[in-house]
Amino acid sequence: MKATVFSAIALMFAGATSAYAAEPAKAISASAPSVLLSGIDSKHNDISVKAQDDFYRHVNGTWLKNEKIPDDRSSSGAFMDLREATIPHLRTLIEGLAKQHAKSGSDAQKIADMYASFMDTAKIEALGLTPLESDFAKVAALSDKKQIPAFIAYLNFISVGAPFDIAIHQDNKDSTKYVLDVGQSGLGLPDRDYYLNNEDAKLKDARAKYLKHIEKMLAMAGDKDAAKNATDILALETELAKAQWTKVELRDPVKAYNKIALKQLDALTPGFDWNAYLSTLGVQNKLDSLMVSQPSYLTGFNTILQNTPLDVWKAYFKWHLLSATASQLPKAFDEEHFAFYSTTLQGTPSQELRWKRGVRLADASLGESLGKLYVEKHFPAQNKAKMEKLVSNLLLAYKQSIDTLDWMSPETKKEAQGKLATFMPKIGYPNKWRDYSALKISKGDTVGNLRNARKFASQVELNKLGKPIDREEWGMTPQTVNAYYNPEMNEIVFPAAILQAPFFDAKADDAVNYGGIGAVIGHEISHGFDDQGAQYDGKGNLRDWWTKEDHEKFAVKTAALVKQYSAFSPLPGYHVNGELTLGENIADNSGLAIAYKAYKLSLGGKPAPVIAGLTGDQRFFMGFAQVWRGKMRDATMIVRLKTDPHSPGEIRANGTLRNMPGFYESYGVKEGDKMYLAPQERVSIW
Known part of the structure; x- marks a missing residue:
C-alpha cells in the first residue's frame, strides 16, 4: 500500500532575491583548524579550486578526492553519514529493550522480537520457504481470472507488488475527507524506461539480468518451468510499463485528479470485479467513489488482464511474493536478491552487516515506538526551541518576499499570504504517538512478522476512511534524516534526526545553520509554492488561486529553470530531467534565497562576525554547499536520474548558487568565472 505522497528534501532540497551589501571574497585559510567554531568543516575544503569556478568542490573537494564509498552502500555523503550514525543509536535502544524481558504484547517486546527474529539466521534457514507456503x-x-481482483486486494494489503496499488489520503479538492486512490504499480525494475528504452545499453543490460534473476529465484523456489515463466513475467511487466504514465506526467495533480463513482468503474475497466476487490479490503461499505490517478493505465491494465493467460498471472504473483520477502528468507534467496537489486542496479558490492538490516526492519515496522525512545535520548529540548525560532524567521522572510515580488499581482499575493499564514510546522516528533497494540509480533518468524507489520500499516490507513482528518499524524518517524511538505495538510515537517550537523548545530554561529537547516526549512516552505504545491490553497484543496497573467509569468520562470537544469550532465550520456526535477529545483532555489533573507533579518541590523577569515555570508553559502557533500556509484546515478525528482547533490549546490545574487556579491563572481550566469539568465521566483 502506497504512502501518502508529499515532497521530501531527499530520496535525498530548496527563491525571491534581493540585493544585499557586498562582502569581500576571502580564500579559505589552509591553516584553519579542522572544525571551525562556525560549524564549517574545513578539512573537506579544496582551496586549489576557485570558489568562483566550482563552489561545490571548493567546499567539498578534499572529501570528494579521498572518500571511498563503503562497500555496503550505493552512495556516501552528509545525508548518508547522518543516517548511518543513527543506526547504532537505534541498535543500543533495541538491545536495551531485549534485556528488559518486556511484558508480552508491549511495544518493547515487539521491537525486541522483530529484531531477534531477523537475527536468528539458523531458524530462518530451517524454515526455508515454509513461511510463504500459505501465500x-x-x-x-x-x-x-475472475478471482484476480480479490487477490490483488490481498497483495495490496500485505504490500506486495501488484499491477496497481492504493493509497489513502485527503481528497485533493475536499481536504476534510479521506479518499482511496488507485495508482499504477507492478514493475520489478525501477522505471518504465528500463523496459522500453532500446537505445541505452546499460538499461538493456539491466533488463537482461533481471530476466536471469527472476529465473534463478523461481528455480530456487522449486519452479520447474522457471525459464519460461521468467520470460512471460518480463513480457507481462513490459506490457504494464507501456501503459504507465511517465514520471513527468505523474507530477500533474490536476491530471491525476479523477474521482469516479463505484457504479461508473465498469465503464473504465469492463468486467473487473471491484466489489470483490473492495470487499477483500473490507471497505466496500465505506465509500461510494474512489480516486483513479491514471485512468488510461487502469484501462490498459484491464485489457492486459484479459489478454494474458491465467498461468502467466500466477507466475507473476508468485514472483512478486517471493521478491517482496527475499531479504527475510534463507541466505541463498537473500543474497540473490541483493546481487540484482543492489549490485546490478545500484553497483553496491557488499550487503550491510545483518544487525544494521535488523535495526532497519524493526524501525520500519514500529518506527514511532522506537522514535519515542530515540527523542528521549538524542533530541534536547533546546534544539526544538532553536528550530522553532528558525522556522519563524523563515516564514517572516517569505512573508516579506511575497510582498516585494514584481511578477505577482496584488490579488494573487493576497492568496499567497493567506496560504503562508496557515502553514503548520511540525518539529522533532509528533504530539501523539502511534498505537501498536493491534500489531502481533513473535520471536522466530521473521516473514510472519514482516507480513503482520505490513498488514497493520495497511489497516491503519484503511481505518481512516469515513473518519475526520488526523492533523497530528506524521509521515516520517523522528529518527528519519529527511524533511517534507504535505500540500494536502499544508504542513512542513522536520524530524529530530535531521536536526544535527552539518544541517543544524545548536552550538554553531547562526550563519551555517541558516545555510544548512535554514535552506531545508525554506525548501519545504517553497514546496507550497512550487509548480505543484502552488496549485493547492491554504486549506489543502486543489484550487486555482492565480490570475491568468501570474500563471504566464510563472511559466516563463519555470521554463527557464527547466532549461538550466536539463543542461547538467552528471554522468556521460545522461542528463538531469529538468521537467521531472522542476519542483525540487524551484524549492532549492527559493529555499536558499529565503534562508539568506532570514539570516539577514536574524542579524537585526548588526554586522555578522568574521570567523576564521570568513564573513557571515561566506559561511552561510558554505553551510549550504557542505550539506550536499556526496558521491554515488554510476549505476545508482542512472537509477536516480530516471526516477528521483531531486537533482544530484553537486547540481543542487552549484545550480542553485548560480542564481543567487548574494553569492555573486559575497565571492566576487564575475563574467569569465565558471559559476557565472548573466543576470538575464538567472532565475528568481520567490
Missing part, C-alpha cells in the same frame, strides 16, 4: 497456496488456488 503460494493462494496463488495455486486461482482457477479463474
Whole structure:
C-alpha cells in the first residue's frame, strides 16, 4: 500500500532575491583548524579550486578526492553519514529493550522480537520457504481470472507488488475527507524506461539480468518451468510499463485528479470485479467513489488482464511474493536478491552487516515506538526551541518576499499570504504517538512478522476512511534524516534526526545553520509554492488561486529553470530531467534565497562576525554547499536520474548558487568565472 505522497528534501532540497551589501571574497585559510567554531568543516575544503569556478568542490573537494564509498552502500555523503550514525543509536535502544524481558504484547517486546527474529539466521534457514507456503497456496488456488481482483486486494494489503496499488489520503479538492486512490504499480525494475528504452545499453543490460534473476529465484523456489515463466513475467511487466504514465506526467495533480463513482468503474475497466476487490479490503461499505490517478493505465491494465493467460498471472504473483520477502528468507534467496537489486542496479558490492538490516526492519515496522525512545535520548529540548525560532524567521522572510515580488499581482499575493499564514510546522516528533497494540509480533518468524507489520500499516490507513482528518499524524518517524511538505495538510515537517550537523548545530554561529537547516526549512516552505504545491490553497484543496497573467509569468520562470537544469550532465550520456526535477529545483532555489533573507533579518541590523577569515555570508553559502557533500556509484546515478525528482547533490549546490545574487556579491563572481550566469539568465521566483 502506497504512502501518502508529499515532497521530501531527499530520496535525498530548496527563491525571491534581493540585493544585499557586498562582502569581500576571502580564500579559505589552509591553516584553519579542522572544525571551525562556525560549524564549517574545513578539512573537506579544496582551496586549489576557485570558489568562483566550482563552489561545490571548493567546499567539498578534499572529501570528494579521498572518500571511498563503503562497500555496503550505493552512495556516501552528509545525508548518508547522518543516517548511518543513527543506526547504532537505534541498535543500543533495541538491545536495551531485549534485556528488559518486556511484558508480552508491549511495544518493547515487539521491537525486541522483530529484531531477534531477523537475527536468528539458523531458524530462518530451517524454515526455508515454509513461511510463504500459505501465500503460494493462494496463488495455486486461482482457477479463474475472475478471482484476480480479490487477490490483488490481498497483495495490496500485505504490500506486495501488484499491477496497481492504493493509497489513502485527503481528497485533493475536499481536504476534510479521506479518499482511496488507485495508482499504477507492478514493475520489478525501477522505471518504465528500463523496459522500453532500446537505445541505452546499460538499461538493456539491466533488463537482461533481471530476466536471469527472476529465473534463478523461481528455480530456487522449486519452479520447474522457471525459464519460461521468467520470460512471460518480463513480457507481462513490459506490457504494464507501456501503459504507465511517465514520471513527468505523474507530477500533474490536476491530471491525476479523477474521482469516479463505484457504479461508473465498469465503464473504465469492463468486467473487473471491484466489489470483490473492495470487499477483500473490507471497505466496500465505506465509500461510494474512489480516486483513479491514471485512468488510461487502469484501462490498459484491464485489457492486459484479459489478454494474458491465467498461468502467466500466477507466475507473476508468485514472483512478486517471493521478491517482496527475499531479504527475510534463507541466505541463498537473500543474497540473490541483493546481487540484482543492489549490485546490478545500484553497483553496491557488499550487503550491510545483518544487525544494521535488523535495526532497519524493526524501525520500519514500529518506527514511532522506537522514535519515542530515540527523542528521549538524542533530541534536547533546546534544539526544538532553536528550530522553532528558525522556522519563524523563515516564514517572516517569505512573508516579506511575497510582498516585494514584481511578477505577482496584488490579488494573487493576497492568496499567497493567506496560504503562508496557515502553514503548520511540525518539529522533532509528533504530539501523539502511534498505537501498536493491534500489531502481533513473535520471536522466530521473521516473514510472519514482516507480513503482520505490513498488514497493520495497511489497516491503519484503511481505518481512516469515513473518519475526520488526523492533523497530528506524521509521515516520517523522528529518527528519519529527511524533511517534507504535505500540500494536502499544508504542513512542513522536520524530524529530530535531521536536526544535527552539518544541517543544524545548536552550538554553531547562526550563519551555517541558516545555510544548512535554514535552506531545508525554506525548501519545504517553497514546496507550497512550487509548480505543484502552488496549485493547492491554504486549506489543502486543489484550487486555482492565480490570475491568468501570474500563471504566464510563472511559466516563463519555470521554463527557464527547466532549461538550466536539463543542461547538467552528471554522468556521460545522461542528463538531469529538468521537467521531472522542476519542483525540487524551484524549492532549492527559493529555499536558499529565503534562508539568506532570514539570516539577514536574524542579524537585526548588526554586522555578522568574521570567523576564521570568513564573513557571515561566506559561511552561510558554505553551510549550504557542505550539506550536499556526496558521491554515488554510476549505476545508482542512472537509477536516480530516471526516477528521483531531486537533482544530484553537486547540481543542487552549484545550480542553485548560480542564481543567487548574494553569492555573486559575497565571492566576487564575475563574467569569465565558471559559476557565472548573466543576470538575464538567472532565475528568481520567490
